[in-house]
Amino acid sequence: MKIGIIGAGSIGSTIARRLSRRGHDVKIANSRGPETIDAAALSTGADPVTAADAAHDVDVLIVSVPMNRNSDIAAHVKAAPEGALVIDTSNYYPVRDGAMQAFDDGQPESVWLSELFGRPVAKAWNxxxxxxxxxxxTEPGDPHRVAIPVAADDDAHRALAMSLVEETGFDAVDAGVLADSWRQQPGSPVYCTDRTREDMPHWLAAAEKERVPQRRDLVMTCIGDYIEAGGTVDGRFFVAINRACYS
Structure with a gap:
């Protein structure tokens, strides 16, 4: 499968490595030019390209940029082949992205992106x-395998995104349509809490829409205070505090 990735940060680079290793034809772009992409992202065969090239002649286009940068790449996404699936990995953080009224009013992030891009979108790896x-x-069948929720309006698009998630080493869980994808946004019980496939449906259902952004902002404030006090934040800490505050 031909896969383009716009965004060569930690998430985009890891996806590039995993899908290239699986035999997909992967190309990856960032905002600074192909010569600046970290060699680790290319270590299993992905090709460094420009953002315009990343969207050209692909079956899947994965967008992995900060939420406030999606408008910058919208023209490239719109230029992707008509039948290409766009997968969104991004999240809205007001402290980083600035206030975005649509999200503050409750519109699910990937619904807004599908309107911005004028394309069907699946939400995964966020x-x-x-x-x-x-x-x-880990490999399929591991009882402790971490699960990742996947949402999309089209059943075939959701199935395709789920299959790619599985290829990156995680159980994919059907999270329904984009209108319900707020259940996997920052502040929800499944957001960066490393749930298993068995547990995730319960925690998706437990999400409360009004409380999701409140909990997101609470955790960001707590983390900011912790860092100011000299604390060190890593992925393990982030999962632990999310479990404590979002569950």
């Missing part, structure tokens, strides 16, 4: 820390 994505991949 609800896992970069450290867990990098460190916790």
């Amino acid at each position: 609800a896992i820390t970069s450290q867990s994505l990098d460190d916790k991949a």
Whole structure:
């Protein structure tokens, strides 16, 4: 399968390595140019390209940029082949992205992105820390295998995104349509909490829409205070505090 990735940060780079290793034809881009992409992202065969090239002649286009940068790449996404599936891995954090009214009013992030891009979108790989994505991949059947929720309006698109999640080393869980994808956004019980396939349906159902952004902001404030006090935050800490505050 031909896969383009726009965004060569921790999430995009790990996905590039995993899917290249599985035999997919992967190309990856960042905002600074192909010559600046870290060699680790290319270590299993992915090709460094420009953002325009990443969207050209692909079956799947994975977008892995901060939420406030999606408008910058919208023209490239719109230029992707008509039948290509766009997969969104991004999350809204007001402290980083600035206030975005649609999200503050409750519109699910991937619904907004599907409107911005004018494309059907699947949401995947957003609800896992970069450290867990990098460190916790296992083979199918592992009882402790971490699960990742996947949402999309089209059943075939959701199935395709789920199959790619599985290929990156995680159980994929059907999280329904994009209108319900707020259940996997920051502040929800499944967001970066390393749930298993068995546990995830319960925690998806337990999410309360009004409380999700409140809990997101609470955790960000707590983490900021902890760092100011000299604390060190890693993926393990992030999962632990999310479990404590989001469950």
